[in-house]
Amino acid sequence: MESFLQSGKWVTDPDIVEGYRHDALGMQGGFEALFRPEDTADIQECLRMISDRGGSVTCQGLRSSLTGASMAPGGVALSLERFNRILDIDRVRRRALVEPGVVLAELKAAAAADGLFYPPDPTSAAECTLGGNVATNASGSRSLKYGATIEWVRALQVVDGSGRVITARTAEGGKICAGYGAFYDPARLFVGSEGTLGVVTRIEVALTELPEAFMLVLVFFPDMSSALDFVIRAREDPACDPRSLEFLDEGCLEIIRGRAEGLDIPTSARVIVYFEQEYGAEDGYEALLDAWSRLIEQHTPLAGDTRIALTDQQKDHIMALRHFVPESMNALSIQAVRTGGCKISTDWAVPYRRLPELFAFFEEVRARLGSMPVVRFAHIGEGHPHFNFIARDPEEKRRAEEVDLLMARRAVALGGTITGEHGVGKMKREHLALQYPPAVITAMKAIKRSFDPKGILAPGNIFPADEGP
Structure with missing residues (x-):
């Protein structure tokens, strides 16, 4: 045990530790020790030790949480940064096996290199990990068409609060009636659990074929009411099939106007609605564009200012502007915390x-x-x-x-x-x-107790820390 505690996986250098105490919002953690494991056995030993001696463990990825979930109020901060390997991409089965510290953008790029597509796309794709995505059931803009992380997870390896390794796998074949329905797909139980049930050490996700092409379209509106009407109609028009349908309000426009070179945002615009529409040889660009154009012209007097991005450079510029909005807000948050x-x-x-x-x-x-x-x-x-x-x-x-x-x-x-x-x-x-009614919350706490009997995992996440496991 002493050799384990003295290993280089435990960090005490204050200059290093300080970098783990703050999240994207500037919220601060108060942990007493930082642990950077290299394999599943390290995590098992850590959790068994804390379960025996007392204390708590809070997992961290890249600390991009917007709810303080990755900030440890005390005890040990367990960083999964060294669990950063893409272990396998299976082109035939359309599966990827990854460790939880893999950055989402890196998985997407690796899948695309094989002609495959991993759809979940939170805005922070370059700053978040697959483990964090599983912990919060992250989604993003394309969940409109493809669903959130939970729809793509096929198996998880998890170390629970007692140090036991659990493999939770989705039943293949589509039919199952064993036990309670809530547990038919045990992998789903851990998705969205925010580190309260165990430490995820491996993740298997499904992939799909990379779409042939997509257009990114910006539509300008003079007010929020007309923008909302457009969104509702777009969801219900059978000729339109957006994979994302997003918006930026007037406050966002104030943030991006100075950076929006080439977009020529109309001075009368108060809202932007932008969407991605996939197309291919069978559902051609022109037919889809005609359907969208009719809808746009019916809902905004600024239809003539619509912008269509087809090249990667154009799309990247627009998405960089969109990403700049939460970046700016997070920077303001860090100042406000002070x-x-x-x-x-x-x-x-x-x-x-x-x-x-x-x-x-x-x-x-x-x-x-x-x-x-x-x-x-x-x-x-x-x-x-x-x-x-x-x-x-x-x-x-x-x-x-x-x-x-x-x-x-x-x-x-x-x-x-x-x-x-x-x-x-x-x-x-x-x-x-x-x-949820009290009975459901009580049932959730009972599930937590079964995986974390001493309540050492992620204190304060989902339930108040002083309520116990």
Whole structure:
């Protein structure tokens, strides 16, 4: 045991440790030790030791969480950065076997080199890992057509809180009726569990054929109402089949205008809706463009300003602008943390037809935010926009959290969810009771106890740390 504790996998150098104490929002962890394992046996030994001696373990990938989930409140921070290998890409079975520290963008590139496609695409693809994606059931813009991470996970290797290695695999063939339905696909049980049930050490995901081509189209609107009408119609028009349907509000336009060379954003534009549409030899570009053009002309007087990106360079420029929005907001959050504030990001989602009601409700409660910056963007086609509030001090943070809670409550009342992709983490725990009755939450805690009997894993994620396992 002493030789294990003295191995180079335990880090105490304060200059190194400091880099693991902050996440993308500037939230700070207070862990006492940093552990960087090299293999599954290391993780088993670490968890057994902590289970025997007492303490806690919080896993980290690249710390891109937006809910504080990767920040350890104490105990050990376990970094999976050395679990960074793509172990296999099987072209015949369309499968990839990876370690949890693999950066999502690297998996996508490796799959594409073999003519394959891994669809889940959170905006932070270059700054997040597959392990983090599994932990939060990450999705992104293309989940409109392809679904979230949970739809692509086929098997997981997990070390539970007692140090046991568990292999959870999706049953092949499509038929199963063994036991309770919630456990028919045991791999799915761990997806979205935010490190509370175990440490994921291997991930097998499904791949699909790389689409032949896609266009990226930007449509400008003079107001939010016409943009929402367009989104609803686009979802229901059988001639249109977008793989993503996203938006940027007026606050976003203020952020990107100075960087949008060549886009010529109209001065009267207040909202951009942009979408990706795949096409190939059988469903040709011209027919799809005609269908979209008719829809666009019916919903905005700015139809003539529509921009179509076909080359990789054009698409990359537009997506860089889109990525600059959350980057800018996160930079503001890091500044705000120093004065007792932070970025509060909504993650609720509703059936897309209920979007106008949620946007109208926001206008009813917006005055509570006072002068704090508000920016809205993301997955409008799935009823999953992100409203970002930059709270600059503790009082603004309290008011932003109040508005976030009110909107989450309204989202559930409209048939939606409190969180669509960021997870509960430590910042959304109060919202969980809006989604589920006490009996369901009690059942969740019972599942956690079965995998983590001493409650050492991810304290404070999903459930308050002081409630025990």
